[in-house]
Amino acid sequence: xxxxxxxxxxxxxxxxxxxxxxxxxxxxxxxxxxxxxxxxxxxxxxxxxxxxxxxxxxxxxxxxxxxxxxxxxxxxxxxxxxxxxxxxxxxxxxxxxxxxxxxxxxxxxxxxxxxxxxxxxxxxxxxxxxxxxxxxxxxxxxxxxxxxxxxxxxxxxxxxxxxxxxx
Amino acid sequence: xxxxxxxxxxxxxxxxxxxxxxxxxxxxxxxxxxxxxxxxxxxxxxxxxxxxxxxxxxxxxxxxxxxxxxxxxxxxxxxxxxxxxxxxxxxxxxxxxxxxxxxxxxxxxxxxxxxxxxxxxxxxxxxxxxxxxxxxxxxxxxxxxxxxxxxxxxxxxxxxxxxxxxxxxxxxxxxxxxxxxxxxxxxxxxxxxxxxxxxxxxxxxxxxxxxxxxxxxxxxxxxxxxxxxxxxxxxxxxxxxxxxxxxxxxxxxxxxxxxxxxxxxxxxxxxxxxxxxxxxxxxxxxxxxxxxxxxxxxxxxxxxxxxxxxxxxxxxxxxxxxxxxxxxxxxxxxxxxxxxxxxxxxxxxxxxxxxxxxxxxxxxxxxxxxxxxxxxxxxxxxxxxxxxxxxxxxxxxxxxxxxxxxxxxxxxxxxxxx
Numbered sequence: 001x002x003x004x005x006x007x008x009x010x011x012x013x014x015x016x017x018x019x020x021x022x023x024x025x026x027x028x029x030x031x032x033x034x035x036x037x038x039x040x041x042x043x044x045x046x047x048x049x050x051x052x053x054x055x056x057x058x059x060x061x062x063x064x065x066x067x068x069x070x071x072x073x074x075x076x077x078x079x080x081x082x083x084x085x086x087x088x089x090x091x092x093x094x095x096x097x098x099x100x101x102x103x104x105x106x107x108x109x110x111x112x113x114x115x116x117x118x119x120x121x122x123x124x125x126x127x128x129x130x131x132x133x134x135x136x137x138x139x140x141x142x143x144x145x146x147x148x149x150x151x152x153x154x155x156x157x158x159x160x161x162x163x164x165x166x167x
Numbered sequence: 168x169x170x171x172x173x174x175x176x177x178x179x180x181x182x183x184x185x186x187x188x189x190x191x192x193x194x195x196x197x198x199x200x201x202x203x204x205x206x207x208x209x210x211x212x213x214x215x216x217x218x219x220x221x222x223x224x225x226x227x228x229x230x231x232x233x234x235x236x237x238x239x240x241x242x243x244x245x246x247x248x249x250x251x252x253x254x255x256x257x258x259x260x261x262x263x264x265x266x267x268x269x270x271x272x273x274x275x276x277x278x279x280x281x282x283x284x285x286x287x288x289x290x291x292x293x294x295x296x297x298x299x300x301x302x303x304x305x306x307x308x309x310x311x312x313x314x315x316x317x318x319x320x321x322x323x324x325x326x327x328x329x330x331x332x333x334x335x336x337x338x339x340x341x342x343x344x345x346x347x348x349x350x351x352x353x354x355x356x357x358x359x360x361x362x363x364x365x366x367x368x369x370x371x372x373x374x375x376x377x378x379x380x381x382x383x384x385x386x387x388x389x390x391x392x393x394x395x396x397x398x399x400x401x402x403x404x405x406x407x408x409x410x411x412x413x414x415x416x417x418x419x420x421x422x423x424x425x426x427x428x429x430x431x432x433x434x435x436x437x438x439x440x441x442x443x444x445x446x447x448x449x450x451x452x453x454x455x456x457x458x459x460x461x462x463x464x465x466x467x468x469x470x471x472x473x474x475x476x477x478x479x480x481x482x483x484x485x486x487x488x489x490x491x492x493x494x495x496x497x498x499x500x501x502x503x504x505x506x507x508x509x510x511x512x513x514x515x516x517x518x519x520x521x522x523x524x525x526x527x528x529x530x531x532x533x534x535x536x537x538x539x540x541x542x543x544x545x546x547x548x549x550x551x552x553x554x555x556x557x558x559x560x561x562x563x564x565x566x567x568x569x570x571x572x573x574x575x576x577x578x579x580x581x582x583x584x585x
Contacts (some may be wrong), residue, residue, distance in 0.1 A: 004529065051525065053365075053367065053368070054367060055265075055365075055366060056365040056366060059365075061363060061364060061365035061366070062364055062365060062512070062516055063364040063365025063366065063367070063501045063516060063519060064365075064516075064519075065367055065523055065524060065525050066520060066525045067517070067519070067520060068514060068520070069449065069517075070447050072446035072447035073446070073447040073449075073450065075446050076445050076446050076447060076450070079443070080394075080527050081394070083440065083443075084393035084394060084440065084443075084527065085530055086391060086438075086531045086534060086535070087530065087531070087533060087534045088534055088537070095221070120471050130465070150408070157368060158368050158369060158370040158496060159368065159369040159370070159524040159525075160365070160370060161368075161369060161370065161372060161524065161533045161534065161537055162369065162524050162525060162530040162533045162534055163524055163525040163530070164525070164530060
């Protein structure tokens with residue numbers, strides 16, 4: 001994690017920060033709303049998206065729980081979520097905090113943030129479902145910010161049965 | 168909690184054979200305790216880890232056999248010991264790291280130390296403490312360090328996989344698998360060096376036996392799993408066979424993929440999606456490998472603790488660790504071969520999107536197992552029916568049969584005396 005003060009831009013453009021925070025707020029609203037068809041639109045065409053156990057990430061083991069390498073693969077995942085994956089339906093609620101811009105370069109904006117996802121199944125108590133850190137790269141494309149890389153590194157040692165919807 | 172799960176009435180097993188299993192078999196803590204004792208803590212071999220997870224002297228990995236935590240550690244002589252993770256002194260589960268490298272094992276409580284084979288080495292104040300010209304304390308004169316080592320399992324390391332058994336009188340591992348299963352084991356683990364790709368871990372709120380059954384059940388994949396039936400990865404019209412060992416406890420489901428698409432087996436199957444196409448087909452970029460010698464899928468169920476998966480280019484071990492009667496932890500270890508090209512490694516990792524707790528195929532399995540457990544809990548005196556392909560037990564040359572589940576329960580009933 002590149003969170004040391006030395007890597008921070010000396011003067012961060014407050015408008016850029018607001019724009020980045022807005023991106024994360026809209027992303028969370030999308031994946032919590034059930035409108036999964038809008039989810040791939042947050043990514044560039046050649047994006048990478050990973051959900052990876054912290055254990056694998058820190059040990060340099062390449063296996064991810066989910067690893068997609070294009071917006072088209074995300075669209076296939078949406079088809080899977082909505083049409084093919086049998087699962088008990090649930091609500092999910094993302095809480096994203098500590099959004100940290102670690103670097104601004106010509107190749108994009110490096111952003112990290114904590115996330116917490118609460119799962120609520122029908123007639124059941126809400127429960128902590130998945131928690132971890134986003135390690136992302138955001139780029140400007142056609143005037144708006146999109147994820148070129150989104151890596152969800154989760155602390156949760158045991159996944160409570162399955163992960164169906166996007167983190 | 169439903170009181171009926173604690174009923175002391177004998178289990179009502181169907182007189183006709185193992186095709187009917189009482190729901191209570193999956194929910195009763197008393198049944199579970201006997202299963203742990205007979206299947207995990209005695210004369211059955213259990214999966215421990217892959218050799219490539221602990222390649223060097225001193226490398227260790229913390230894992231479990233049944234509900235007992237163990238440490239697999241490689242000694243300087245190259246051999247692997249599997250030691251139970253509780254100190255011989257006061258019982259502390261002293262190892263609190265999942266993996267690492269060590270020259271000795273030390274309990275932090277009173278600094279008892281063990282060598283990498285579990286022999287007790289150091290005991291502070293063994294001969295007491297000298298003070299004011301006399302010796303205070305110390306262990307009794309008849310205390311022998313050799314009587315107080317860590318519990319050590321019998322171990323076999325076979326072509327890259329470590330197995331352990333608490334009962335040292337257990338038959339040799341090759342005999343335990345038997346001549347029917349061994350060739351399929353040695354097809355994947357032929358002695359080539361393996362590469363660790365990583366882990367997935369999930370807790371499935373269902374009885375541990377249901378995962379063995381799920382991979383002994385070729386009936387569901389072409390029905391529950393849209394991806395399998397639509398893309399021809401597993402469906403009822405494939406060239407397949409179901410093989411079991413002489414006891415019926417272990418099995419292999421073997422199949423060769425076809426082109427998928429519409430056919431007799433998709434009639435009325437709601438999960439079949441005729442018009443489904445992938446926008447990015449790299450997830451299904453299957454490239455045959457020479458060692459397959461035909462089959463594209465081989466799923467080995469080694470009773471009671473592990474499933475070994477070859478699904479096209481994706482390889483994994485799936486380790487079953489019971490957590491009481493109502494849940495189990497399911498640890499996936501994905502691997503490749505040390506001589507894989509970078510493209511093959513990438514392919515194995517891409518195809519891993521089908522498997523694991525979020526996989527296009529496997530996520531379904533965990534979900535239905537949770538639903539089964541809920542059904543069992545609400546009516547423990549009811550029973551399952553597994554009679555596809557008849558009520559008898561034996562290997563068959565198609566996949567339209569529940570014979571492997573019946574085989575497992577034939578064995579189960581013998582060992583459990585029910």
